[in-house]
Amino acid sequence: MARSYIYFILAFLITLVLDRVIKDLFLGGYHYENGCITLSLVYNRGVAFSMFAFLGEYLKYIQIVLILAVLGYLLYHKDLFQKYAIPAGMIIAGGVSNIADRFIHGGVVDFFHWHCGFDFPGIFNFADVMIDVGVVIILYISYLRGAKV
Numbered sequence: 001m002a003r004s005y006i007y008f009i010l011a012f013l014i015t016l017v018l019d020r021v022i023k024d025l026f027l028g029g030y031h032y033e034n035g036c037i038t039l040s041l042v043y044n045r046g047v048a049f050s051m052f053a054f055l056g057e058y059l060k061y062i063q064i065v066l067i068l069a070v071l072g073y074l075l076y077h078k079d080l081f082q083k084y085a086i087p088a089g090m091i092i093a094g095g096v097s098n099i100a101d102r103f104i105h106g107g108v109v110d111f112f113h114w115h116c117g118f119d120f121p122g123i124f125n126f127a128d129v130m131i132d133v134g135v136v137i138i139l140y141i142s143y144l145r146g147a148k149v
Contacts, residue, residue: 012093015089035116044123045107094128
């Protein structure tokens with residue numbers, strides 16, 4: 001079980017530090033554009049595709065409660081925590097970093113916009129990608145083990 005905590009903490013710290021470093025680059029004025037992608041600072045006041053922006057200041061507190069609930073659930077169900085320590089660390093770190101943006105900048109620091117072949121309707125960041133990758137890893141592990149998520 002101790003190994004699971006170490007994996008969780010490492011996944012959490014690596015994801016959090018990388019996300020903060022990348023966001024600092026864009027907060028410092030970095031901008032890049034070509035035919036397929038635009039890397040440019042945007043503040044998202046909502047969640048995916050700016051949904052729930054109408055919740056304003058309440059959104060960050062709702063997200064804190066959700067993250068704490070997920071973390072509490074995983075810590076209570078130690079078998080799940082052991083199975084999914086690394087992806088859980090990635091998901092929690094992504095959420096924590098995005099919430100930190102809401103407190104520091106008033107919105108999530110987003111920067112990646114895809115428009116090659118089709119115009120993706122959202123702009124996202126590294127934390128968002130790590131949350132998605134964490135979910136995919138959980139689904140993959142569950143599939144391999146034939147377990148329910």
